[in-house]
Amino acid sequence: MATTVSPLAAARETVGLTQENLAFALEVSVSTLSRWENGVVKPLPPKRPKLAKLLKVSLPELELLLRAARAPYATGRSVNAGSNLRQPRSAPQSSSRTSAVAPANDEGATVGISSASAEFGETPSLTAKPPRRTDWTEVDQVKRERRDLRLNSAADLDCVVEVAKQKGPGTQAVEADPTSNSSRLGPDLEEVLSHLREQWHLLVKTDNLLGPRYALAGVLSQLDAIGELLESAWPEDRGDIVRVGAQYAESASWLYEDMCDLAAARRWCSQSLEWGLEADDQPMVTWALFRRSQQVAAGKPGQVLSLVQAARRASRGLPAPMRAALAQQEAFGLALDGDEKRAHNKIDEAQNWAATDIHGEARGGHGSFCTPDYLEVQRARCWLTLGDPARAIELFERHVPRLPTVYQRDRGVALGQLAQAYVASGEPEQGAKVAAEALHIGRSGSSLRTVADVKMVAGELKDHAQLAPVSQLLTELAVG
Template structure:
């Protein structure tokens, strides 16, 4: 076992000690903290080591946020990075081109060149290459999320946001707009991923950042999309605020790609269903079908809203019927369209199965509800979709009076296994 007392008092050592102290103060084990930040336990263990590799910036950012360090951990990491740079510079002469890895997954973060007269990185001639790389990585991370869930996508998204923030720290004003536009995409993705991990506070913070950057870049479709995402973060039964935000999104940009129109229409349908307006809710879903997307690769190549395939929209129609208090119609649609969702959309499948389980409970079919809930639970846990897991836990709570039934007993056992 390493003797921490023998470790030099470096910023790296202080960072590791502070992470450990704050984690214990929050009464979290290493696995529990790992689950909250979307990393494996090994990453947390590595971050608490006083020697060896310095933990990545995205990892420290996530820990700082979850443990409420208020930027202290970020500051220590920055100091440790400067200490490492000073040691390297003392052993080398002249300017150097710097290419850093984002994390152990090997995503490239930035291309910069060091000015020999300044400690700050200056943008080199490769800015457009960097932006092209960031745009391409966004599509790949969207697919990672759809296939595997936030656990596997979040670290990459945070890594690229770190790259964006470092570029913005040294960019000239005339270059800022394109970087901010890319940053808004990543901020919105971070918002979505944290939302799926049931961290609504952080999700809203990133959504606000996306909106701010979208406004700065005069990217009206991005502003619209940020408002749409904000409508998804509203308390479940607050129909008025959902509808108000969707209407604000429509006003923000009237010239939208058809997938975004479909997404807005289905979200407005859900708000109308919560408000008890059956006719208008169904009309909005019909309108959304006119703008349905055809993305079966899960990479959002057609832009925001590409997930709104015809079957996805019918699943949302089923969700509306459930909100309207008609589980029979909801079940019929769920059963027909969930199996037809593109296979890449695993997280959407898990969420839809969780809603189908709720419909079965409302319809008085506890055994079928439990069977479907177990399937949803397994999908949710594979991808760390804590929202899906929370939906299944709610189903388990509603089924507790049927614990004598074998499928319900299995569901309760799997929930308890945690």
């Protein structure tokens, strides 16, 4: 049977946008956009002006498109085949679960939709019952029915969330045994959180190895799932969920920063800070402040140093890798301020807490990227900032090749800085060659920060366009 394209999807296709392009521009996941297009949920009002602008329609026209997308739900018909809505298997007749999509006139049914919290840009397009406490006895029944279900993808999270929302009327919530060591969240949700934590490590490795292009979609998808879990969570259980959410929000902040979208980076950093405070996760609060210090313009050393010092105060007894990361960031702030001696003292201090992660999965926690060679690369960056490119070149050449293979993005950033050092020391040909290598790494993983560094180098090399390596670099930039 042919699948009908929704009016909203048709409008997107008319302006030549893919789901991935539009979702990225709106800072939502592709699955969220798909739910909009299929009428499962509607975007929140703050998202609509930008959506209308991207689709080249007026706000009233957009409202008509959204109503048309919702039509299958309003008439009680099933959603077309393009919907990303997860529908659980049919339950035994004794089950109290309702269908995934309820007719609009069925007052006793709940609406089985994937609703996300406000920060994820959507709101239910049908009137849903007020959220009830999760009946984990019901979830256990589903778990028994699905012994073969493994939580291997973000989509599997929808199954648990949908069951939690589809309780029958009058079902009593089951209180946890206060003497039990198990979480009040229930066994399946504990498994979901464990899955999310494991996926975070894998996404960190994806970013290190392949760059933000390949990691961001996964991070946003998991943030959608976290938003859904928060909707049905008990107040006393939110802390466990937002603790994981803070990790993902900080990762989204970093990925957007690496893609030179500082506005989105700062928004997600603020979300990470908020969730870290709600969960009373002081190390996460510290890391969010560290991330914010990286987003400050290079011309503001005072603010960089102030934020790093605030991060230090936010938590005592930090793990060694985090201490190393804070120390090297403080060193950069001091270099920006022209304080050579204290900057290098801070790098020496960071070396005392250097990490040994060669797998790029942050198993040792935040700051695991601060290996001894990474820290010496940061010392080279300080020399470059302090106006001594010769010393910077010596350190870059010695330590960049020693960076663990998985840290490809960091290698690209370092090569871009080495190219700057070569140009500053009067070696344009070598600078162009290294910049070309950095450009390849930056483009392959969408590290726009690396590409921006290369463009800056190219700007300094325009007077040397007659040199073959420089000419080739300028051509590659023009083609890209």
